[in-house]
Amino acid sequence: MDQTRTDYDKFHRKPMQVKDAQRLIAGYVEAGAVETVPLAESVERFLAEPVTAPHPFPRFRRSGMDGYAIRSADTASCSSDDPVWLEVIDEIPCGSVSSQVIRPGTAARIMTGAEVPDGADAVVMLEMTEQQEKDGRARVGLKRKIQEGQNITPIGLEVQEGQLLLSPGTRISAGEISVLATFGIHRVPVYRKPRIAIFSTGSELLSVEEPLQPGKIRNSNTYMLAAQVREAGGEPFILEAIMDDLQLAQARVESALREYDAVVTSGGVSVGDYDIMGDLVRGGGVEMLYNKIAMRPGSVTTAAVKDGKLLFALSGNPGACFVGFELFVRPTIQGMMGRKDAYLKEWTAVLDVDYTKVNAFTRYVRGRMEVRDGLVYAVPAAVDESSVMVTIKDSDCLIVIPPAKAVTPAGSKVQILLLKEGSR
Ligand SMILES: Nc1nc2c(c(=O)[nH]1)N[C@H]1C(S)=C(S)[C@@H](COP(=O)(O)OP(=O)(O)OC[C@H]3O[C@@H](n4cnc5c(N)ncnc54)[C@H](O)[C@@H]3O)O[C@H]1N2
Numbered sequence: 001m002d003q004t005r006t007d008y009d010k011f012h013r014k015p016m017q018v019k020d021a022q023r024l025i026a027g028y029v030e031a032g033a034v035e036t037v038p039l040a041e042s043v044e045r046f047l048a049e050p051v052t053a054p055h056p057f058p059r060f061r062r063s064g065m066d067g068y069a070i071r072s073a074d075t076a077s078c079s080s081d082d083p084v085w086l087e088v089i090d091e092i093p094c095g096s097v098s099s100q101v102i103r104p105g106t107a108a109r110i111m112t113g114a115e116v117p118d119g120a121d122a123v124v125m126l127e128m129t130e131q132q133e134k135d136g137r138a139r140v141g142l143k144r145k146i147q148e149g150q151n152i153t154p155i156g157l158e159v160q161e162g163q164l165l166l167s168p169g170t171r172i173s174a175g176e177i178s179v180l181a182t183f184g185i186h187r188v189p190v191y192r193k194p195r196i197a198i199f200s201t202g203s204e205l206l207s208v209e210e211p212l213q214p215g216k217i218r219n220s221n222t223y224m225l226a227a228q229v230r231e232a233g234g235e236p237f238i239l240e241a242i243m244d245d246l247q248l249a250q251a252r253v254e255s256a257l258r259e260y261d262a263v264v265t266s267g268g269v270s271v272g273d274y275d276i277m278g279d280l281v282r283g284g285g286v287e288m289l290y291n292k293i294a295m296r297p298g299s300v301t302t303a304a305v306k307d308g309k310l311l312f313a314l315s316g317n318p319g320a321c322f323v324g325f326e327l328f329v330r331p332t333i334q335g336m337m338g339r340k341d342a343y344l345k346e347w348t349a350v351l352d353v354d355y356t357k358v359n360a361f362t363r364y365v366r367g368r369m370e371v372r373d374g375l376v377y378a379v380p381a382a383v384d385e386s387s388v389m390v391t392i393k394d395s396d397c398l399i400v401i402p403p404a405k406a407v408t409p410a411g412s413k414v415q416i417l418l419l420k421e422g423s424r
């Protein structure tokens, strides 16, 4: 390729819409290998197989109170002046099953969580009863009519046998752990965490342990990306940052693509003389999928594929790097763990202040949500330049501002993308 042609390609990039780029990437994403882990270790992992209920839950008629299991018909005509007295024929602690059948005129003492004996159709709480002993036999007195079914949790109230409880791709947290434990699933099939290699490019980068030097900065993107990979559910592998050297980058990308499930880099994707990642993806060693997205920040966000494995070459500007990850890498990692359409959740909100910047591309503005009078307001970060690092931490959403020729006024309805997994 002659130099003129190369420069032309470098500068004249064809922007792709975010949704089209996401769809293109999704075509290369498949759920990966499965491993089995002990229940306690399955938290935060992604389930690999459906879980259906092997039995109903509750599995037996369960007493909801400490009291007496009775036949409701026995209380049909009792009153405070004329209590009914039932003979207590058994005591049923939780975990025990009575061998008695409750017949007319009898009752069994029962504890919360115990199986209600045959014949009984209600449980009366202890506080509503009187106890008596007559001729060496325990009796319980009731003064009020009791409804059939009272304080008995029926079989299968929560879950029917065979019911689908959890689908593959579900992220396991406390509620899912409770389901798995209840049904005795103590070895849990989960997707292996995708192994994601991360390295930054830039001759200006110092490692985080190094003292500052003139013109240099510390490499924050690598650590931010590693945190994002972990939050998405993947396993980050931090590779040493490299200088702006095309051969070095080429060798590193190739070996990382061989060894890991996907590779994420930061820096060097724009049109600068040392923007080597931009050159690398156009160089033929990998198949470029896109090198311009119709968005800001991150317009130069780039992706490529080699032997079915994805390379995400994100912008070096921290704000753009963060957004590029959230829109393209996060859904990829989660897709590798069985999640379909794992894109940031979208809500509608009211823009809190005028947004004055205009742009031909959709903007993904860092911001935070505030709920006032039942409405969600989207408050843009004070500074949301692509190069700004410090407002990333203050953001819990990205405010989507479509291409606009004029100010987007306060009060406009806007879409917001939720960033924090906990709020999704
Ligand atoms: N002539 C043009 N210049 C630029 C354009 C353009 O269209 N024409 N686009 C601008 C935009 S927008 C962006 S975004 C950046 C993209 O830059 P690169 O992806 O090539 O990234 P670098 O040049 O390597 O670095 C940009 C910036 O980020 C800092 N950086 C880099 N790596 C890290 C890191 N690991 N941790 C923290 N900070 C990092 C770097 O020092 C630079 O300040 O290009 C614009 N220019």
Ligand code: MOO
Pocket (backbone or CB within 6 Å): 295, 296, 297, 298, 299, 300, 301, 315, 317, 320, 386, 387
């Ligand atoms: O590509 Mo830059 O990140 O648009 O701001």
Ligand SMILES: [Mg+2]
Pocket (backbone or CB within 6 Å): 267, 268, 269, 270, 271, 272, 274, 275, 316
């Ligand atoms: Mg650059």
